[in-house]
Amino acid sequence: MTHELKLREIGAERQISVPIVYKGHSLKTPLFLDLFITKQIIVEVKSVEKLNPVFNAQLLTYLRLTDIPLGLIVNFGEQYIKNGFHRVVNNFPGE
Template identity: 55%
Template sequence: MIENQISGNIVACAVEVHRNLGGPGLLENVYEEALAWELQQRGFVVERQKTVPVKYKGNLLASPLRLDLLVENQIIVEVKAAAQYNPIFEAQALTYLRMLDLKLALVINFGEKFVKDGIHRVVNGL
């Protein structure tokens, strides 16, 4: 499956999670767990809190990168539950994409009244 097909399914799952949990007001980890479960029920391979080693000038740093979700080893999903969206979320996602040489990330802010307004695509060379 290509990135755009997978991302369409991720968005559908995010809407389902938001609807079933009653909208905003919960912690990020609740939305993250529910989204991972929803994706797995649809047959997707999902890794939660995946650690990724970070190298600096050939040296492995003690602090690894931690992704909220990695779907099908292709798409990074950063889950937020912020009352106010911050563009830094997209900058972080783009950095993650570059470090892992991936093409697409979704930043999903479940803190929005309508989750569709909180979904931001971040691309790296798509």
């Protein structure tokens, strides 16, 4: 996926470290984003038969920690890839 984005000249970074800060205290283990596209969209890549609600919670946590409004879960485990895209929003304007 990253290769295809680069071919299209879309900036994408993989495995970006996100520190977890709780009440001013930085936790030892950071979180890692699967893809960060144009520093505006977080993409979590999965390959499962059925999406688990924890995936939405995970992505929403990433969005809140980074103050990014939009994220996508892309599930390559679906029969048709078009059915594998799931949008997650964090205080998106107009939502």
